[in-house]
Amino acid sequence: xxxxxxxxxxxxLLARLDALxxxxxxxxxxxxxxxxxxxxxxxxxxxxAVALAGVFFWSLFRPASMPAPAVFGLGLLQDLLGFSPLGxxxxxxxxxxxxxxxxxxxxxxxxFPLVWLAYCGFAVLAVGLGYLLQALLxxxxxxxxxxFAGFWLAVGLYPILAWPMSLAHRGMQRAEGLA
Amino acid sequence: MIRLSVPLRQALARLSVPVLIAxxxxxxxxxxxxxxxxxxxxxxxxxxxxxxxxxAAEPIGAVRGTVAEVQGLLNLRQETARLREENDRLHRWxxxxxxxxxxxxxxxxxxxFVPDPAPQFHTARVVADAGGTYAKAVLIATxxxxxxxxxxxxxxxxxxxGRVSEVGSRSARILLVTDMNSRIPVVLEGSRARAMxxxxxxxxxxxxxxxxGMQPQEGDRVVTSAESATFPAGLPVGIVHLGExxxxxxxxxxxxxxxDLLRIFEFGLAGILPPEAVTRxxxxxxxxx
Numbered sequence: 001x002x003x004x005x006x007x008x009x010x011x012x013l014l015a016r017l018d019a020l021x022x023x024x025x026x027x028x029x030x031x032x033x034x035x036x037x038x039x040x041x042x043x044x045x046x047x048x049a050v051a052l053a054g055v056f057f058w059s060l061f062r063p064a065s066m067p068a069p070a071v072f073g074l075g076l077l078q079d080l081l082g083f084s085p086l087g088x089x090x091x092x093x094x095x096x097x098x099x100x101x102x103x104x105x106x107x108x109x110x111x112f113p114l115v116w117l118a119y120c121g122f123a124v125l126a127v128g129l130g131y132l133l134q135a136l137l138x139x140x141x142x143x144x145x146x147x148f149a150g151f152w153l154a155v156g157l158y159p160i161l162a163w164p165m166s167l168a169h170r171g172m173q174r175a176e177g178l179a
Numbered sequence: 180m181i182r183l184s185v186p187l188r189q190a191l192a193r194l195s196v197p198v199l200i201a202x203x204x205x206x207x208x209x210x211x212x213x214x215x216x217x218x219x220x221x222x223x224x225x226x227x228x229x230x231x232x233x234x235a236a237e238p239i240g241a242v243r244g245t246v247a248e249v250q251g252l253l254n255l256r257q258e259t260a261r262l263r264e265e266n267d268r269l270h271r272w273x274x275x276x277x278x279x280x281x282x283x284x285x286x287x288x289x290x291x292f293v294p295d296p297a298p299q300f301h302t303a304r305v306v307a308d309a310g311g312t313y314a315k316a317v318l319i320a321t322x323x324x325x326x327x328x329x330x331x332x333x334x335x336x337x338x339x340x341g342r343v344s345e346v347g348s349r350s351a352r353i354l355l356v357t358d359m360n361s362r363i364p365v366v367l368e369g370s371r372a373r374a375m376x377x378x379x380x381x382x383x384x385x386x387x388x389x390x391x392g393m394q395p396q397e398g399d400r401v402v403t404s405a406e407s408a409t410f411p412a413g414l415p416v417g418i419v420h421l422g423e424x425x426x427x428x429x430x431x432x433x434x435x436x437x438x439d440l441l442r443i444f445e446f447g448l449a450g451i452l453p454p455e456a457v458t459r460x461x462x463x464x465x466x467x468x
Contacts (some may be wrong), residue, residue, distance in 0.1 A: 031268065035228060039239045040308040049282025049314060068195040072202065079210075080224045085350075086210025086217050090203040094412060098196045135311050137207065142313040142359070143380050150312045 022172050026062060027070040029168070030054030031077060033161070038081050048089065049154040051078045052126055053095050053161040056119055059100035060108055061169050069096040085137040092126045092133075099125075116158060123154040196405065222347035229350040232306035240439065247437075298411070300444045301325050306350070315358040315380060316341075318350050319441055329350045330409070333441045338415040338432030339363070339403060340441055351443075355435055356416075357384055364406040365416055365429075367399045373406065376416065376429055382436070383420065383428040395419045395427040413447045427468045 004095065011019070033054065037046035051074055058066035075090030082089075100107075107118055131147045210217050251258065271325050303325060307318040321327050331343045333353045341361070344354040355362055361378035365386070372393035378384045381439035399419040417431040 033233065036235065038228075038307045038309070039232060039235055040305055045311055067192075072199045075203070076206070077224075079206075080221050081307075081309070083309060083314035083316045083358075084311040085207070087203055087207030090206050091200065094196060094200050094203055098200070101196070130312065132245055133207075135223045136311075137211065140359075146312045146380060 018175070022175065023065050025168065025172070026054070026058040026065045026165075027074065029165075030058070030074055034077060034081065045082065046080055046149075046153060046157065047131070047176065048080050048126075048150055050161065051075070051089065051093060051158045052096065052123060052154050053119075053158050054165070055097055056100055056122055056158075057162055057165050059097045060104050060115070061103065061166075062172070063101055066097070068094065068097060084134060088130055088133045088137065092129050095129065095147070096122055096126055101178055112159075112162070116155075116162075119158050120155050123158075127151045183392065218345055221352070222345050222352070225307075225318055225352065226347040226349040227425075229306060229318070229347075232318070233304070233320050234308055236304060236343045243437070243439075277294075298444050298446050301327075302440055302442050303327070304353075305438045305441055309352050310355075310358070311357070314357040315361075315378065315379060315435070316344070317353050317355065317438055317441075319353060320349065320444070321346075321351050322349060328445075329441055332410060332414070332444045332446060334414065334444060335433045335435075335438055335441055337434065338417060338435040339410075340435060340438065342409075343443065353441060356431065357382065357435055362405040364410065365401050365418070366404040366412070367393075367395055367419065368395065368402055369399045373404055374401075376401065383422065383430055385422075386427040386429060397421050399428050 004125075009039050030051065031139070033050045037050045040118060050168040055066065055071055059071070071093050072090055078089030078093070079086045107115060110118075114145050127147050130150075131142065131144070134142050192245040303319040303321060305317045306320045308316075309318040310316045319327075319333075327343055327346055329343055329346055333340045333342065339356060341353040341355040341358075343351050345352040354361060356376065356378055357380060358378045359380045361376075361384070363376040363384075364373055365376045366372070367374060367389070370393050372389050374389040374395065375387045376384045377387050386401075389395060395413070397419060401416040401419060403410040403412060403416060415432050417429040418432075419427050420430040422428045
């Protein structure tokens with residue numbers, strides 16, 4: 001399809017709403033997933049795994065829609081939904097976000113298994129930092145099995161969560177290509 | 180929207196992560212310094228989300244039901260054998276209980292015994308897992324018809340589950356007995372020895388501080404003790420089980436991994452309550468002395 005001739009008009013209300021929705025979709029969908037993950041299903045808590053996957057994926061592939069203040073808000077939500085000392089989720093997610101921004105040029109082009117492998121590294125660091133901060137803020141050593149369970153949940157959930165996220169990402173790219 | 184030049188905007192974007200990381204440390208300090216504020220914010224958020232959870236509870240319940248059904252079908256044979264054995268045992272107990280009840284009634288008539296008032300309770304739905312990686316707590320939906328107070332005792336249909344630790348207007352948080360911060364005074368029913376049941380975040384809390392020479396034995400029944408006026412005596416808690424290291428643990432009656440309804444009891448006890456409850460006494464909580 002070729003278009004000729006006309007100068008681009010100023011974006012109308014609908015186009016702007018559309019862009020706004022695209023910009024907000026990553027953080028809003030992550031918030032929704034985190035809230036749903038807090039429902040009791042008999043598993044260890046899924047909230048940190050969901051938050052980590054969302055922040056990592058969107059910082060890597062669509063950093064403009066996952067700005068640092070949004071990451072801060074997601075971390076705060078994670079801490080408030082759970083019972084852990086305030087600030088742990090905020091700090092780990094912000095560090096993950098910062099590190100993902102650093103490596104995104106190299107990593108965003110890679111195939112899915114490589115990205116997943118990198119995510120495993122991020123998950124180890126995030127869970128380890130969470131454990132350390134929990135020990136420091138609570139001033140006693142927390143048991144390690146929940147940390148391991150959290151790590152495996154984070155790693156195992158990533159493909160399940162990345163699939164709809166990459167579908168959404170590609171859809172948004174197509175929409176931007178058309179506009 | 181304010182228009183900024185491109186380099187300035189880039190500089191701002193680069194600065195925002197370090198600034199927010201500093202803010203994260205600030206949040207940590209705030210969380211340590213003002214626990215009451217954190218608690219209020221948490222309950223405000225929980226109140227906000229409680230209706231949403233209540234709506235989501237139906238489909239989630241369906242998913243959980245399906246999973247449980249599949250598991251049930253898989254070990255049907257084993258379950259039948261176990262139930263048959265349990266049924267035999269319960270029949271024997273029923274006979275014993277009926278005999279004891281008759282004897283009890285007979286003895287009471289001779290003593291002009293004044294019975295304890297039956298405790299009031301409300302049933303509430305568990306709507307969210309409010310713990311986290313290193314904490315064990317659940318959120319229940321309350322409402323205008325269900326007033327819950329801090330310190331009330333929560334039981335599931337089998338035994339003690341936890342205590343109300345935070346109360347909002349539409350939801351309340353129950354700290355489970357398995358949480359690391361939970362300390363419950365208990366009595367071993369066989370030896371009447373007192374002990375402390377200490378949560379470890381694992382499935383089985385540990386027993387500590389029993390009197391010397393009264394080592395808890397495998398299979399002893401554990402019930403709550405009225406020590407410190409936080410629990411009524413005799414609520415069923417669990418059975419002593421010696422762990423891998425030989426340390427006595429409590430196999431809980433309550434099934435904390437699949438809580439869906441909790442009974443919140445009002446025993447009218449006002450034992451150890453958090454500090455702010457002491458400075459602002461609630462007139463509706465009366466100690467029963």
